């Protein structure tokens with residue numbers, strides 16, 4: 001198995017995009033573009049190259065991903081690539097895939113096709129797409145001359161190379177100004193194989209490209225469930241879906257025993273693969289004795305937000321004979337919406353009895369089950 005490393009260059013200023021932050025750190029469908037690009041290479045070791053002074057932005061964008069500290073690039077893309085290649089030298093891979101941070105939509109297929117071309121013996125591999133629009137060149141005289149688009153192709157990244165060969169080429173031609181790594185490889189006489197690129201592998205360059213990229217990304221929608229039960233004890237009220245409700249009994253629990261909010265909390269944690277409520281708020285922890293459960297739900301919502309997620313919808317079903325949920329339904333919806341900071345129309349509260357059957361039927365306790373849908 002050849003050892004493959006990925007070099008993602010993110011040291012540009014993004015001047016043409018004119019966004020507040022350099023474009024690679026701007027959010028694209030909820031996540032920093034650089035993070036999306038790194039995630040597209042999941043499973044490969046990735047080295048990121050950033051601009052001087054971008055350490056903090058990069059740390060935020062890459063938080064939680066298993067990538068080594070970014071290295072600092074240069075004034076031109078070419079310099080950034082060379083510095084990145086040098087950073088890989090101490091543990092040199094067989095192949096390196098050089099990719100723009102500004103191409104977050106690269107597919108697994110393009111990546112694998114580049115790798116396959118290298119495995120088949122090419123020195124380099126270049127994904128390209130045919131130019132399908134009619135092309136014209138602007139002249140100094142104000143005229144637009146038709147360019148024959150036949151045989152014209154647009155070059156994309158990742159451009160893959162035998163690491164030792166492209167590194168040597170970069171060192172030898174550091175002074176020559178070229179637009180991509182394949183151009184440099186050709187100067188060094190390397191054999192480059194074309195592979196098929198993809199239209200959707202766009203380079204986010206101008207502001208309007210963000211909207212295009214977002215529409216191409218579509219939605220990563222996750223749904224998960226949550227379930228909770230608490231037992232009745234002596235008392236005169238219970239907490240249910242964030243409301244204090246007078247009742248003939250109380251509910252037993254380490255916190256305020258709000259089964260509704262606990263079930264929704266677990267559903268949200270499930271959507272982002274973050275374990276369950278007991279893991280975040282262990283019953284053994286004195287801090288949570290008698291705690292208000294809205295804090296648990298608020299925490300789950302902030303974990304969703306930290307992952308760039310948006311809560312589309314939560315739905316909870318309360319299972320008990322008493323108290324009657326109906327009279328409280330609207331207030332419960334409003335409370336849950338308030339805690340999650342979403343519209344009430346995205347919250348659903350339902351209730352059912354179990355016709356006298358089982359522990360809920362015997363009025364021994366209350367159960368709740370919830371579903372949540374999150375867009376990441």
Ligand code: CTP
Nearest residue numbers: 009010011012013014015016075076080101102
């Ligand atoms: N890049 C880099 N180092 C530079 C210049 C560019 O690592 N000195 C990276 C960019 O961050 C980007 C990729 O090379 O991921 C392609 O460059 P481009 O799309 O031109 O990005 P910018 O140079 O940042 O944008 P602009 O040219 O509009 O300023």
Ligand code: MG
Nearest residue numbers: 012013014077
């Ligand atoms: Mg540039």
